[in-house]
Amino acid sequence: MTETQEPTRRDQILATAAELFAARGFHGVSVADLGAACGISGPALYKHFPSKQAMLAEMLVSISEELLAVGRARVAEAAGPADAVRALVDWHVEFALGHRPLIIVQDRDWESLPEQAREQVRRLQRQYVDLLAAQLLAQRPDLPRAAAHAAAQAAFGLLNSTPRAGHAISDDALRTLLADMAVAALGSVT
Amino acid sequence: MTETQEPTRRDQILATAAELFAARGFHGVSVADLGAACGISGPALYKHFPSKQAMLAEMLVSISEELLAVGRARVAEAAGPADAVRALVDWHVEFALGHRPLIIVQDRDWESLPEQAREQVRRLQRQYVDLLAAQLLAQRPDLPRAAAHAAAQAAFGLLNSTPRAGHAISDDALRTLLADMAVAALGSVT
DNA sequence: TGAGGAGGTTAACGATCATTAACCTGGCCG
DNA sequence: CGGCCAGGTTAATGATCGTTAACCTCCTCA
Numbered sequence: 001m002t003e004t005q006e007p008t009r010r011d012q013i014l015a016t017a018a019e020l021f022a023a024r025g026f027h028g029v030s031v032a033d034l035g036a037a038c039g040i041s042g043p044a045l046y047k048h049f050p051s052k053q054a055m056l057a058e059m060l061v062s063i064s065e066e067l068l069a070v071g072r073a074r075v076a077e078a079a080g081p082a083d084a085v086r087a088l089v090d091w092h093v094e095f096a097l098g099h100r101p102l103i104i105v106q107d108r109d110w111e112s113l114p115e116q117a118r119e120q121v122r123r124l125q126r127q128y129v130d131l132l133a134a135q136l137l138a139q140r141p142d143l144p145r146a147a148a149h150a151a152a153q154a155a156f157g158l159l160n161s162t163p164r165a166g167h168a169i170s171d172d173a174l175r176t177l178l179a180d181m182a183v184a185a186l187g188s189v190t
Numbered sequence: 191m192t193e194t195q196e197p198t199r200r201d202q203i204l205a206t207a208a209e210l211f212a213a214r215g216f217h218g219v220s221v222a223d224l225g226a227a228c229g230i231s232g233p234a235l236y237k238h239f240p241s242k243q244a245m246l247a248e249m250l251v252s253i254s255e256e257l258l259a260v261g262r263a264r265v266a267e268a269a270g271p272a273d274a275v276r277a278l279v280d281w282h283v284e285f286a287l288g289h290r291p292l293i294i295v296q297d298r299d300w301e302s303l304p305e306q307a308r309e310q311v312r313r314l315q316r317q318y319v320d321l322l323a324a325q326l327l328a329q330r331p332d333l334p335r336a337a338a339h340a341a342a343q344a345a346f347g348l349l350n351s352t353p354r355a356g357h358a359i360s361d362d363a364l365r366t367l368l369a370d371m372a373v374a375a376l377g378s379v380t
Numbered sequence: 381t382g383a384g385g386a387g388g389t390t391a392a393c394g395a396t397c398a399t400t401a402a403c404c405t406g407g408c409c410g
Numbered sequence: 411c412g413g414c415c416a417g418g419t420t421a422a423t424g425a426t427c428g429t430t431a432a433c434c435t436c437c438t439c440a
Binding site: 024025027028108111112144145146147149150151153154155156157158159160161162164165166168169173174177178180181182183184185186187188189 | 214215217298301302334336337339340341343344345346347348350351354363364368370372373375376377378379
C-alpha cells in the first residue's frame with residue numbers, strides 16, 4: 001500500500017518535457033520536438049495530455065504544491081523561528097538541486113500557463129514565500145510586513161540561481177554554500 | 191559636444207519593447223502588439239530595426255555592456271576588495287531598480303537571442319560575474335575559484351529578484367534591504 | 381475467438397506570426 | 411518648383427505550430 005509507485009509513462013514525458021522547457025523555453029519547444037525526445041512523435045502526446053499547456057500546468061502545480069506542503073511540515077517540526085528559517089532554506093536548496101529543470105521552468109515560464117493554473121501557481125508560490133516571511137516576523141516583530149516579504153523573496157531568488165550555475169562545483173559544496181549565504185542574508189534583515 | 195542626446199525614436203521603441211517583453215515574454219509579444227504600443231503599426235518597426243530579434247539583441251547587449259563598464263569603473267575607484275564588493279552591489283541594485291524591465295528580460299529571454307548576440311551577452315555577463323568573484327578571491331585567497339564564482343552568481347540572483355517584487359515597499363527601503371542582504375550573503379562565504 | 385480500448389502512426393487544418401511588397405505622403409534641399 | 415527620402419500604411423507570403431482526423435495494431439479478457 002505504501003510502496004513507491006513505479007514511474008508511469010506520463011511522468012517520463014513530464015520529466016523530459018521539463019528538461020526541454022528548461023533548456024529552450026516553453027515556446028522554444030514544439031510538440032514534435034517533445035515527442036521526438038520521448039521516442040514517440042508529435043500528436044501521440046495527446047493520448048496522455050489534453051494540450052501542451054496542460055503539461056506545463058501539471059508540472060508547475062505539482063512542484064508548487066510539494067514545495068509548500070513540505071515547507072509547512074518542516075516549519076511545524078522546527079523548534080523556533082531561527083530553526084524554521086534554516087529548515088526552509090535547507091529544504092529549498094535540497095529541492096532546487098534535485099530538480100534543476102523544474103526550478104528554471106517555474107520562474108521563467110509560469111506566464112505561459114493557462115489563466116486558471118497561473119492563478120493557482122501564483123497563490124501557492126505566494127503562500128510559500130509567506131511561510132518564510134512569517135518566520136522572519138516571528139524573530140523580529142517590529143519588521144514591516146512588506147520588508148519581510150521582500151527579504152523572503154530575495155532569499156529564494158538567491159537559492160534559485162542554483163540551477164543556472166555551471167557544474168564546476170560539487171553539489172555538496174554548492175548546497176552548503178547557498179544555504180549559508182541565504183541564512184546570512186536573512187540574518188542581516190533588521 | 192558632451193550634451194545629453196534627446197531620446198531618439200529607436201530608444202522609445204526599445205523602451206516600450208522592454209516593458210512588453212518583460213510583461214509577456216519575448217515570444218508573447220507580436221510585432222503587431224509592439225507596433226500598436228508605440229502608436230504605429232506592425233511592419234513600420236522594420237523602418238527602425240532589421241528584425242524583432244535585433245531589438246532584443248540591441249537592448250540586451252547595451253545593458254550588458256553598461257553593467258560591465260560601470261562595474262569596472264566602480265571597482266577601479268574602490269579602496270580595497272571589501273569596498274569594491276559594496277560598490278558593485280550598490281551599482282547593481284541601483285541599476286536593477288532603475289531598469290526593472292530590462293533586468294527581467296535579460297535573465298528570462300536571453301535564449302531567444304540570435305546565436306551571435308547570445309554569445310556576446312553570455313561573455314559580457316560572465317565577465318561581469320567574474321568582476322565580483324575576483325573581489326571575493328582578493329579578500330579570501332584560499333577560496334576555490336568555482337565557489338567564488340557560484341557565490342557571485344547567487345548574489346546577483348538575489349539582487350535580480352528585485353524587479354519581480356510587488357510595489358508594497360518603497361524603492362529606497364528595497365535598495366538598502368537588498369544591498370545589505372547581498373553583502374551579508376557574500377560575507378558568509380569562507 | 382473476437383471485441384474493444386490503449387497507444388501509436390501520418391496527413392490535414394487553421395491560426396498566428398515575422399517578414400516582405402507595394403504603395404502613399406509630407407517635409408527638406410538644390 | 412520638384413524630386414527624394416524618411417517613415418508610414420495595408421495586403422500578401424511563407425513558415426511554424428498546436429491540434430484534430432482517420433486509421434492501424436497489439437494486448438487483454440469475457
